[in-house]
Amino acid sequence: MTSALRSALSRRRFLTSTGVALLIAPAVSNGYARTITGLPWEPNAGDYPKPVVPGGWVFFTGDEGVAVEAIVDRLIPHDDLSVGGKEAGCAVYIDRQLAGSFGDSSWLYMRPPFAKGTPSQGMQSPVVPAQRFRTSLAALDSYCKQTYSGKGFAALGADQQDDLLKGLEAGKVQLPNVDGKAFFDLVLQSTMEGFFADPLYGGNKDMVSWKMIGFPGARYDYRDHISKHNQPYPNPPVSITGRADWSVRS
Known part of the structure; x- marks a missing residue:
């Protein structure tokens, strides 16, 4: 094995072991590993859509x-x-x-x-x-x-x-x-x-x-109809603003 190849393999092992250590370290405290339970996000935690309010011009004269x-x-x-x-x-x-x-x-x-x-x-x-x-x-x-x-x-x-x-x-x-x-x-x-x-x-x-x-618009799932060519989609379209829990926010 050439010295260049040994060096490359050693560098790869070092990077791999370092990466694993960085991933594990935050989860290890006082000699034991913490188990993460539950989802790392909450529903509706992101920015909700802000619909355009019609009426009057904002840019145009x-x-x-x-x-x-x-x-x-x-x-x-x-x-x-x-x-x-x-x-x-x-x-x-x-x-x-x-x-x-x-x-x-x-x-x-x-x-x-x-x-x-x-x-x-x-x-x-x-x-x-x-x-x-x-x-x-x-x-x-x-x-x-x-x-x-x-x-x-x-x-x-x-x-x-x-x-x-x-x-x-x-x-x-x-x-x-x-x-x-x-x-x-x-x-x-x-x-x-x-x-x-x-x-x-x-x-x-x-x-x-x-x-x-x-x-269909912003519907969550319409895979059952994707392969139905030349057949009208049976349900009405849904806008991003269609969710009731978004419309009540100020």
């Missing part, structure tokens, strides 16, 4: 909120399957997200250099979502008023709104001083999140999207 409500209602229009994006609360969801850590990217690494990334890497920019929404909505309002005789986006007809959104998506409509396509992608992604996320976050009112697609 009044005009911005009206414009976003009009946008989400064209991205998800009311039809026979579900309510529209506005009624589902998508604009409220976006507003609360922009007012929190998503809006200022406080949970993301935001140091330079910033380079154009691949589509799978997402947005690579020092401009945080809250700033992007604010400047883009202002640019959209300026474009609309210059193009449609002083009318803002919410005042346009449905066909005009659709044409404008399609132009932004295709990169054919150029907003002043902002990337219109990047704004469209951001608002579309945020709208879809608001429509399908748990109602806890302000969107998906009455779990309308979950009922539409047959999603």
